[in-house]
Amino acid sequence: MRIVILCGGESPERDVSSASGRAVAAALLERGHEVVLVDPAASEPVLAGPLRPGDAVAAFAVPEEPPVLADQGAWRRRMHAALTGGPVLELLRGADVVFLALHGGWGEDGHVQALLEMAGVRFTGAGSAACAAAWHKGRAQAVLGAAGLPVVRRVLWGPAEREVPKAVRELVEQGPVVVKPAADGSSVSVHRVGTEEELERAAADVAERGLEFLVEPFLPGREFTVAVVGGRALPVVEIELTTPLFDYAAKYQPGAVRELCPAPVDEAFAARLQELALAAHGALGFGARSYSRTDFRCDADGEPMCIEVNALPGLTATSLLPLAAAGAGWSYPELTQRILDLVEG
Template structure:
């Protein structure tokens, strides 16, 4: 098939997106597909120049001061994209994960991988996600949101309803960019101010110490859970993308009842958030209670990312996983 892999862009997750996109491109070519690379910040990238996109791999901190992305209409006019049978979305954050690019592709008539505009927009917004999870009896931690322009919040409400310590993070974003663990009121204001650089809404959520788990969804089936054990306490950007800073166990060493429950919650979240194709749903297991944290509609897709780990545990290697996602989108 003729496939255009969309990657890059100018979100804080650009480097992660490039790593995913280049890995997907290699895997799809191994499966015999004709693959073109499109960087949504620059346009079509010739095959001889692809490896220059991410020299040295993903750094331990997100990139800063990125140039403006191509206007969406220009992306829609790129020949390699318009002529593709499938667009494989390897974008993380920004327009690529909030439903905007998905809506554009529907307008220009190019089928694409992953969720549609509505599901993408819902899952990108952690506040809306948690409201839907709560109403669907998927347990989630208490939270409040501070909003643009002044990002005000009531410290008493935070202490009473959310509690200390708490997590502060952009309400729309991924890769743990702008995340903080706050231990008291004195730290809260600075954390909210920093997170507000990345989004117009900042989430303040109860911190639950426990086992971090994630469940991939593929073809409406829940994959084996992966347990994430960061070596420095919090699974932040550095822990995610610096080799050796996090241990991953797949399948996670859990009782059968817990596995069944977390997979059931993951599938329920997948459906209620109106997702399709594939996704990854994150949880915390704290004091024998599961809490759903968020959904990732375009999870990391390198050979060592979390969704591929879950797929590998069922005998699906990375090239086959990419191929299945493409054929699923074609259907």
């Protein structure tokens, strides 16, 4: 097949997406496809291609820190222009399938999906409506809670609120909390807050980034994630942390955490997590032709809570979806092929 891979993009996860795109390109070449690698936010959007089986793809190592967003405005202008006209749009229309290796921002909140839908371009992953539903963590948790899934109490904190909201202070008084962007990924700007000093640092980040943040109780228990591909829940992955939070550096630097698949839990608990992941997948509108990854953290009693659902989970060499796929007996190239096959139905 002729496949265009979209990666990079305009979000804080730009570097992660670049690594995912290159890994996907190498895997699809191994499966015998023709590939063009495109970063629609770059000044020269075609990064490589057309590549054919046997061609090499340079790897990309994710830096320890997310990219500085001073150029985000330019990235967005280029990305919108590329996806709505000109040679990049012609490339997308000429492809059999567009493989979305974008993470965060417009690549995961439904923007890109909506543009591709309007252009009549077939692409991997969920449609624009499901992506939009999952992207805002506060609204997604409200949907999950209404569907009967276990979620924690949460407070939204907007950048226009110059003082720390009373509801946030009340949560902090009850114990440590996690403060994170309500619509962002890869654990960028995530804070564990238990003191007044830590709360002030989080408040400064809220003001500086100009985003709506979500505040929820810090759950001290074990952390798990479950991927769903099509209608199948993959083996449970446990994330053993050496730090209080699974932050950006921990996610993308090899050896920063232990990730165990299958998770060392009894069959009943694993089956429960898989059932919850399938229910979350369905509640947010992900269908049988899409994939997702649901993150869980347990409270002090060991009860799992749904934290968020990822519409385009990472596909780097150290990402959790490929690890879960390996636990199911799938190689990385087989995983990319299965994602591609979902488009075909």
